[in-house]
Amino acid sequence: MYADEELEMVCSKAWPPVVGEPLGQWRLRWADGFTGRANSALAVGDPGMTVPAALAAVCDFAHARAIPPAVQVVQDSEQERAVAAAGWGEQVGHAAGHRVSVLTGPLPAGPGPGAEVLDGPTSQWWELTVGTSEPSVAERHVMTTGKVGYGVVSADGVTAGAVRGAIVDGWLHVSRLAVRPDFRRRGLARAVLYALAAWGRAQGAEQWVLQVAVDNTGALALYSGLGCTEHHRYRYWGPGQRTCEDPQS
Template sequence: MNDSEMLELVCARAWPPVVDEPLGDWRLRWADGFTGRANSALAVGDPGRSVAAALTAVCDFAHDRGIPPVAQVIQDSATERAVAAAGWREWTEHAAGHEVSVLVGPLPAGPAQDAEILDEPTTAWWELAADSPSPGAAERHVLSTGKVGYGVVDVDDVDDAAGVTAGAVRGAIVDGWLHVSRLAVRPEFRRRGLASALMSALAGWGRAHGAERWVLQVAVDNEGALKLYSALGCTEHHRYRYWGPGPGACEDPQS
């Protein structure tokens, strides 16, 4: 495998689905619809059969579990060209953006700012990171499996908002990498440096747990996040895109 493929596997291990079945080097993933990454086939490496046959297996897996057939494919790779040749198309329906930039950078040194990294998620963390104070089993599995740190930043005395958790972030350690995700700041507290404070605290936590670099997966149209991560020294390593079957390329045997 090349460097981009290996890094995709690191990211996949940091974002574990509920069901993860091998298809050669490919991974068939299901997490009850929670995020595209955890409910798509990770199409990296050799699937052990032709790409067209592997995509048929992707369709069967998805149909059996009631999710759309989707493949996560490194942009401009030989695999992506083979996926297109098999009659699949870019899955632009993906709400979070079907084209994603994978960013990497060294963990910055320096003291953490006014944020902390918890060993267990709080209700407020779940509310910000998973959009629900009471997430389902799939969300809990994806977001809390592995070596995970839960970053929070609280605001004490702003407009009677004492004790409010104003921001949250998730960090996961895999093979010396710190995978960063779910960075969120409540709208009323944005533009106050809270996102930077969360990232600073997370970097310190990552260094303390053996990480030297961080990796992030960010939709290419998320300009605010890309600007923040660029300021933190991150650069683009590669991109991936989500692909879905075109007409007639993935028949549901139950239809």
């Protein structure tokens, strides 16, 4: 059984930033603003200094790269209590939701009609998962680095659903599941997930892990129906006005 912080490290390796620097056991991350996971400090383990000093280093790293300072920290952990005591607050304005459920489960077996996993992303895959057929350098780095499979499911001659899977330390990390609005409620999400699970087993994985915002009730219900349960939660925290001043402002 993986501890919460160990599983956070697995997920972080499956979602690599363009720039990643260690801060003790913490990890400073930058990807030109593409997703909170790749543009926050993963605050797990010992930063090798006091938490206030580590948070100051997070601020310096973020300001130097023109992103908002933020930390990703396991909910209700000792680290989260220390971050709160240093004057930081929950980053409630985080666009994708600042509270996230980390789900795990055995890889399911089932039919995936019309679904397959590609070795490389297509333009339609990019359109569904990122919103553009011409991803930026940072988007391409985050989404394609490592052992990655690109799940697609077709309907009416187009790519109607897509998902990303990455193999890390024997886990299949699942992200960016998307189905075109006109094709929803046809079972396509399940189909492409079943195909991805079969691909993951072929790569030696036995379990998958997913990070889903707690207010994304539809996704949580889908994954629950596939046998996933909550392992833990994490939250994003940001500085107060006087706890992280930008020296350039």
